[in-house]
Amino acid sequence: MSRYEYIAPCHFGMEAVLKREITDLGYEISNVDNGKVCFYGDILACARANMFLRTTERVMIKIASFTAETFDELFEKTKAIPWEQYIPKDGKFWIAKANSVSSKLFSPSDIQSIMKKAIVERMKSVYKVEWFEESGSAYPLRVSILKDVVTIGLDTSGESLHRRGYRKLTAKAPITETLAAAMIMLTPWNKDRTLIDPFCGSGTIPIEAALIGARIAPGIKRSFLAETWNNLIPRDAWKKARDEANDIMLNDVKMDIQGYDIDGEIIKAARQNANLAGVGHLIHFQQRPVSELKSSKKYGFIITNPPYGERIEEQKNLPKLYAEIGRVYKALDTWSCYIITAYADSEKYIGRKADKNRKIYNGMMKTYLYQYIGPKPPKA
Numbered sequence: 001m002s003r004y005e006y007i008a009p010c011h012f013g014m015e016a017v018l019k020r021e022i023t024d025l026g027y028e029i030s031n032v033d034n035g036k037v038c039f040y041g042d043i044l045a046c047a048r049a050n051m052f053l054r055t056t057e058r059v060m061i062k063i064a065s066f067t068a069e070t071f072d073e074l075f076e077k078t079k080a081i082p083w084e085q086y087i088p089k090d091g092k093f094w095i096a097k098a099n100s101v102s103s104k105l106f107s108p109s110d111i112q113s114i115m116k117k118a119i120v121e122r123m124k125s126v127y128k129v130e131w132f133e134e135s136g137s138a139y140p141l142r143v144s145i146l147k148d149v150v151t152i153g154l155d156t157s158g159e160s161l162h163r164r165g166y167r168k169l170t171a172k173a174p175i176t177e178t179l180a181a182a183m184i185m186l187t188p189w190n191k192d193r194t195l196i197d198p199f200c201g202s203g204t205i206p207i208e209a210a211l212i213g214a215r216i217a218p219g220i221k222r223s224f225l226a227e228t229w230n231n232l233i234p235r236d237a238w239k240k241a242r243d244e245a246n247d248i249m250l251n252d253v254k255m256d257i258q259g260y261d262i263d264g265e266i267i268k269a270a271r272q273n274a275n276l277a278g279v280g281h282l283i284h285f286q287q288r289p290v291s292e293l294k295s296s297k298k299y300g301f302i303i304t305n306p307p308y309g310e311r312i313e314e315q316k317n318l319p320k321l322y323a324e325i326g327r328v329y330k331a332l333d334t335w336s337c338y339i340i341t342a343y344a345d346s347e348k349y350i351g352r353k354a355d356k357n358r359k360i361y362n363g364m365m366k367t368y369l370y371q372y373i374g375p376k377p378p379k380a
């Protein structure tokens with residue numbers, strides 16, 4: 001069976017979580033870089049990675065990697081790639097995204113058009129046609145150039161994998177599903193421990209936790225671009241991945257996951273989203289301000305994404321709000337607390353320095369993951 005190299009991009013700062021996910025799926029890591037993890041696998045790996053990885057944005061087949069310092073070089077080296085092995089005669093193909101860092105070639109639109117021309121030239125000579133209808137399935141390519149090294153990936157996911165298919169309604173500043181999952185997977189939380197998100201908004205963190213706890217594959221409710229292809233990936237691979245997802249799901253699991261928010265309307269949306277995700281019965285949602293947060297449970301987890309002053313007028317409320325978080329958390333003395341926020345003064349107002357602090361990029365926005373690590377529960 002053919003072996004491919006895959007590229008899986010992730011949030012900057014979450015590479016270690018994605019690497020662990022890929023290793024747990026049984027694949028060999030080939031490279032870990034800023035914002036991406038590469039791995040080897042057979043063609044079934046494509047379907048399984050799309051179905052099961054919670055923290056990557058997409059899964060790409062790595063087509064080639066080469067050095068190019070001029071557009072001529074880019075054209076010739078792109079043309080030399082056996083594109084017919086990937087794109088059928090009627091395939092619709094284009095460079096969906098090009099980015100360049102610290103390289104001589106930097107104009108994305110020029111990179112895109114030169115590479116498209118080069119692929120057309122190659123395909124013309126192989127398929128013996130002058131014109132491509134491009135009436136078949138889509139084959140979007142994504143190109144990154146780093147220090148003059150061009151890497152080309154063929155996207156197999158289509159719509160970004162953070163779109164699981166359950167979040168129809170969102171809060172003002174929702175966290176992506178992939179980032180929420182990565183954040184939860186960075187903590188030692190497991191389905192037997194209480195989890196509370198006091199600023200749950202549209203419910204992303206509680207829903208992702210419930211999916212993880214019930215072992216529900218993040219891709220079970222959606223389709224993937226490469227499922228429309230008649231080449232490369234046999235239909236059977238997608239069926240196998242779906243069957244596996246259905247087999248490993250825990251059907252009668254019980255969990256204590258709670259989501260609160262001051263905004264009653266957003267709580268209704270969170271409930272709806274959780275129902276769509278198939279985990280509505282596993283989460284207790286309720287309208288409640290953070291000032292009323294309390295629990296009689298021990299060794300629980302607060303995992304949350306509080307307001308960070310997205311709007312100027314909200315910024316003046318942040319000191320009071322973060323002081324409130326500090327006050328309610330103080331009473332939960334056996335609990336751990338993980339807060340992701342772009343608010344740089346969080347620790348100052350919470351009133352306690354985090355045990356660990358990690359920088360994570362949410363797109364272009366720098367955020368901090370403050371980690372207050374509580375004691376481990378005694379062994380049963």
Ligand SMILES: C[S@@+](CC[C@H](N)C(=O)[O-])C[C@H]1O[C@@H](n2cnc3c(N)ncnc32)[C@H](O)[C@@H]1O
Nearest residue numbers: 171174175199201202204262263289290305307
């Ligand atoms: C950054 S958003 C959370 C987004 C959420 N993670 C999601 O994915 O939808 C912050 C949330 O905090 C809520 N909020 C603001 N002040 C609050 C307070 N005092 N108590 C509880 N919730 C509050 C807002 O209504 C908003 O939904």
